[in-house]
Amino acid sequence: MSAQTSTVAAGRDLHWIEDHAALLDDPHRLQQVRDNIAAGDIYIARRQFAPEFLEELREYLTGVGRGSLPNYVPIEAGAPNFHRMNRNDSRAYVPGCFHQFVFFPWNQDPFDLFTVCASIYHMKNCLSGLPPGSFLGARPQDGCTARLAFQVYPRGGGFLNRHADPVDYHQLTVPIMQMSRKGTDFHAGGLFVAMADGRDLLIDDVAEPGDVIYFNAACPHGVAPIDPDAPLRWTTFAGRWMLLFAVNRLAANTAIGNAVRVG
Ligand SMILES: [Fe+2]
Incomplete structure (x- = not known):
């Protein structure tokens, strides 16, 4: 079985993908999953990445974050990889x-990230009705590119306001990989996604590090403040970590210019 329904309260809204590779090879099941996500259901694929690999990534990125200045770079063809802070920036498209x-x-x-993450992008593209390798080339395609974004919501109040992301030809879902464990890395707050019946599903209460979550990007979602009573110390990089498997339009192709986009 490639995907299995689980129970959340009385809903049929949360499903577990037991075999990610098998689902990718099953067009009939993919169509069912696509329809369910379009209708507002949420799918979680367990343990797509090993804890040791996540630890290595966090350690590397923490070193980069501490050892170099944060700066924003627009999403343009040939743009460098970069890191930046968003400290409740008033220019942001979604406050965070x-x-x-x-x-x-x-x-x-150093990690060959787009190769390591290929299966997740293939699933994202298939769920959007696109060829699996879309947007993963060395040049933008149809004015869009894949973009991996690690986000660290610091203890001491890291957050992202409730919002919805654009659903268009380039994507139905923006997969998220969990990289932290609630109860260990932080205690209060976390990712929530509104389900079809209007309730919020608290993803951090059900998903573990290495799990990948697929949901309709148009469903309102956000990150409730992470340990708001703790002191905010940016250089510790302590808090809630995740990885977004995004596809973005290039800055020149968006009305808002992507100047400070957050997703
Ligand atoms: Fe979002």
């Missing part, structure tokens, strides 16, 4: 407070 590390497919990186 987090540190972000961004990678593009045309740059090389």
Whole structure:
């Protein structure tokens, strides 16, 4: 079985993908999953990445974050990988407070991230009705590119306001990988997604590090403040970590210019 329904209260809204590779090879099941996500259901694929790999990534990015200045770079063809802070920036398209590390497919990186993450992008593209390898090339495609964004919501109040992301030809879902464990890395707050019946599903209460979550980007979602009573110390990089598997339009192709986009 490639995907299995689980129970959340009385809903049919949360499903577990037991075999990610098998689902990718099953067009009939993919169509069912696509329809369910379009209708507002949420799917979680367990343990797509090993805890040791996540630890290595966090350690590397923490070193980069501490050892170099954060700066924003627009999403343009050939843009460098970069990291930046958003400390409740009034220019942001969605108010938030987090540190972000961004990678593009045309740059090389020590982990070969776009190869390591290929199966997740293939699933994202298939769920959007696109060829699996879309947007992963060294040049933008149809004015869009894949973009990996690690987001660190710091203890002491990291957050992202409730919002919806654009659903268009380039994507139905923006998969998220969990990289932290609630109860260990932080205690209060976390990712929520509104389900079809209007309730919020608290993803951090059900998903573990390495799990990948697929949901309709048009469903309102956000990050409730992370340990708001703790002191905010950016350079510790302590808090809630996640990885977004994004596809973005290039800055020149968006009305808002992507100047300070957050997703
Ligand atoms: Fe979002």
